[in-house]
Amino acid sequence: MSETKEQRVLQFVLQNAIRGDPKSVIDNIDKYCSQREWAMNVGDQKGLILDNVLKESNPNTVLELGTYCGYSTVRIARLLKPGARFLTVEFNPAFAAVAKQIIEFAGLKDKVQVIEGNTQDIIPQLKKKYEVDKLDFVFVDHWKDKYLPDTQLLEKCGLLAKGSVVLADNVITPGAPEFLKYVRTCGRYDCTNYPSFLEYMDERDALEKAVFRG
Numbered sequence: 001m002s003e004t005k006e007q008r009v010l011q012f013v014l015q016n017a018i019r020g021d022p023k024s025v026i027d028n029i030d031k032y033c034s035q036r037e038w039a040m041n042v043g044d045q046k047g048l049i050l051d052n053v054l055k056e057s058n059p060n061t062v063l064e065l066g067t068y069c070g071y072s073t074v075r076i077a078r079l080l081k082p083g084a085r086f087l088t089v090e091f092n093p094a095f096a097a098v099a100k101q102i103i104e105f106a107g108l109k110d111k112v113q114v115i116e117g118n119t120q121d122i123i124p125q126l127k128k129k130y131e132v133d134k135l136d137f138v139f140v141d142h143w144k145d146k147y148l149p150d151t152q153l154l155e156k157c158g159l160l161a162k163g164s165v166v167l168a169d170n171v172i173t174p175g176a177p178e179f180l181k182y183v184r185t186c187g188r189y190d191c192t193n194y195p196s197f198l199e200y201m202d203e204r205d206a207l208e209k210a211v212f213r214g
């Protein structure tokens with residue numbers, strides 16, 4: 001059966017990283033995807049910005065939209081305090097299967113709940129089915145045309161509170177212009193842009209931090 005790129009990333013991690021060591025998992029995914037096959041992980045340059053914004057937020061409850069292979073999931077979970085809750089949503093079952101194995105290999109299985117499904121279906125279930133009250137930190141890294149509707153859905157479902165951080169990947173490449181215009185002009189967010197580069201490439205990209213005013 002012909003394997004996928006995501007399965008090759010997983011194999012490289014299983015064969016080269018150290019079980020239970022999140023940083024070695026992160027470094028080996030970056031090594032494979034920079035030297036062998038490009039893949040849409042947030043990467044190490046934007047990953048460092050993600051680390052810093054996350055540390056500043058020191059969140060109790062985190063949501064990630066777009067798990068993919070679990071690279072940013074591992075980056076986030078490794079920095080969470082004991083008892084913090086972390087939910088990540090992936091609609092592609094093959095991606096979710098790889099992510100679960102990478103998260104488990106990193107030793108972070110007990111810190112993360114991988115939810116398979118469409119974000120527009122899962123977000124309205126977070127309060128009742130997943131017992132979430134408010135989200136302190138949301139990492140938005142799925143399809144660019146879902147950034148705005150999903151952010152508005154988070155608001156509508158009462159999941160954002162004063163100080164909730166929404167951090168979005170790829171606001172330059174591929175770009176999320178409607179999302180950027182909304183968070184920067186609707187009056188409900190304080191926005192900061194973090195210029196960087198597209199993972200494993202020289203093209204420009206950026207993260208946008210939008211802090212909900214409540």
Ligand SMILES: Oc1cc(-c2ccc(F)cc2)cc2nccnc12
Binds near residue numbers: 144
């Ligand atoms: O970080 C990313 C990069 C790209 C991407 C694809 C192709 C290019 F040419 C450039 C950039 C797509 C993404 N989709 C979902 C989540 N994250 C993504």
Ligand SMILES: [Mg+2]
Binds near residue numbers: 041042141170
């Ligand atoms: Mg991305």
